[in-house]
Amino acid sequence: MTHQDGFETLAIHAGQEPDPLTGAVVPPIYQVSTYKQDGVGGLRGGYEYSRSANPTRTALEQCVAALEGAARGLAFASGMAAEDCLIRTVCSPGDHVLIPDDAYGGTYRLFARVFAGWGLDHDVVPISDLAAVRERLAARKTAVVWIETPTNPLLNIADIRALAEAAHEAGALLVVDNTFASPYLQQPLGLGADVVVHSTTKYLGGHSDVVGGVLVMADGELADRLAFTQNATGGVAGPFDSWLTLRGIRTLAARMDRHCRNAMRVAQMLAEHPAVAEVLYPGLPSHPGHKTAQEQMRAFGGMVSFRLLAGEEAAVRTCGRTRLFTLGESLGGVESLIEHPGRMTHASVTGSALEVPGDLIRLSVGLEDCDDLLDDLRQALSG
Ligand SMILES: Cc1ncc(COP(=O)(O)O)c(C=O)c1O
Numbered sequence: 001m002t003h004q005d006g007f008e009t010l011a012i013h014a015g016q017e018p019d020p021l022t023g024a025v026v027p028p029i030y031q032v033s034t035y036k037q038d039g040v041g042g043l044r045g046g047y048e049y050s051r052s053a054n055p056t057r058t059a060l061e062q063c064v065a066a067l068e069g070a071a072r073g074l075a076f077a078s079g080m081a082a083e084d085c086l087i088r089t090v091c092s093p094g095d096h097v098l099i100p101d102d103a104y105g106g107t108y109r110l111f112a113r114v115f116a117g118w119g120l121d122h123d124v125v126p127i128s129d130l131a132a133v134r135e136r137l138a139a140r141k142t143a144v145v146w147i148e149t150p151t152n153p154l155l156n157i158a159d160i161r162a163l164a165e166a167a168h169e170a171g172a173l174l175v176v177d178n179t180f181a182s183p184y185l186q187q188p189l190g191l192g193a194d195v196v197v198h199s200t201t202k203y204l205g206g207h208s209d210v211v212g213g214v215l216v217m218a219d220g221e222l223a224d225r226l227a228f229t230q231n232a233t234g235g236v237a238g239p240f241d242s243w244l245t246l247r248g249i250r251t252l253a254a255r256m257d258r259h260c261r262n263a264m265r266v267a268q269m270l271a272e273h274p275a276v277a278e279v280l281y282p283g284l285p286s287h288p289g290h291k292t293a294q295e296q297m298r299a300f301g302g303m304v305s306f307r308l309l310a311g312e313e314a315a316v317r318t319c320g321r322t323r324l325f326t327l328g329e330s331l332g333g334v335e336s337l338i339e340h341p342g343r344m345t346h347a348s349v350t351g352s353a354l355e356v357p358g359d360l361i362r363l364s365v366g367l368e369d370c371d372d373l374l375d376d377l378r379q380a381l382s383g
Pocket of ligand 1 (some may be wrong): 078079080081104106107148152177179180198199200201211212258330
């Protein structure tokens with residue numbers, strides 16, 4: 001497999017050569033913990049113990065690395081396990097990191113409640129404001145600038161290329177959480193980022209049936225250090241989870257095209273709806289990050305957030321009235337989901353600089369017939 005192959009080809013073939021023993025066209029689930037050695041130290045294909053490496057996980061890691069244009073990929077038991085491995089490898093107690101003022105609540109909780117106790121200091125910064133980021137970098141030696149784009153749940157857009165430049169000038173690494181975009185829509189390493197994080201639980205897995213995470217990185221030496229921590233701390237993806245994630249990835253491009261199409265129609269309908277105060281979707285020309293998103297993304301993704309004129313209680317009631325949009329956390333599956341971030345996914349940021357508006361509703365727009373989705377939202381909003 002070469003990197004000249006297109007995205008869809010890599011998604012189906014990278015890391016997934018037919019099994020040399022049987023010709024199985026899909027990588028088998030190597031549900032195994034240990035491997036017979038041909039004499040002491042005589043490993044077959046580098047496999048000795050499945051925390052260190054497992055062939056099904058290797059297939060997933062090679063595929064994701066190819067999709068992101070990376071030197072290497074590493075697969076974990078969850079997105080949070082991937083984040084934990086990354087920070088413990090590239091930071092030390094006493095270091096300082098910049099994190100977004102709008103981000104997944106669990107990421108904030110990891111910095112504020114776990115790494116703070118380890119001695120890692122963080123500052124919160126609006127990552128769509130390049131001048132603000134530069135100012136913070138000038139004020140204090142910083143090890144990592146951590147961004148999401150689009151952000152969860154407010155769909156803010158950060159300029160990856162400009163932030164990579166600013167971070168590198170200050171001697172910091174730029175980490176991009178690419179979960180909302182997926183590698184089909186956006187490839188941050190090509191724009192200068194050092195490490196990309198995914199919760200593969202979302203679009204990469206795509207079917208709400210597996211929890212996982214990956215790290216991909218541009219630099220081989222950093223990859224070796226991260227692989228060392230991954231093995232030393234052990235938060236790896238199991239063989240069946242790796243297999244499910246890889247199965248999802250094969251259809252990523254086709255699914256993302258439809259997610260984007262449906263989400264655009266949902267955003268346009270909501271923008272015209274009298275009950276809606278504001279629609280947050282980078283595909284709308286009115287979105288402040290629209291131009292940057294157009295430059296660095298293939299399309300605008302399947303996530304749409306919006307605010308209700310009638311306030312928080314009305315938002316909570318609306319979330320309970322949909323028929324097809326299932327009330328639930330997570331995102332990126334084939335089925336549409338609705339949630340109230342303030343009381344659900346982002347409850348952990350209440351009272352912090354990352355607190356989200358109470359009248360906010362977040363949608364993960366799925367692959368159902370879009371007319372049905374529009375009808376469902378209209379009836380929920382008029383209820
Ligand atoms: C943007 C983002 N990053 C990271 C995570 C954490 O991933 P996981 O739930 O797989 O641990 C999530 C989970 O919702 C997320 O939305």
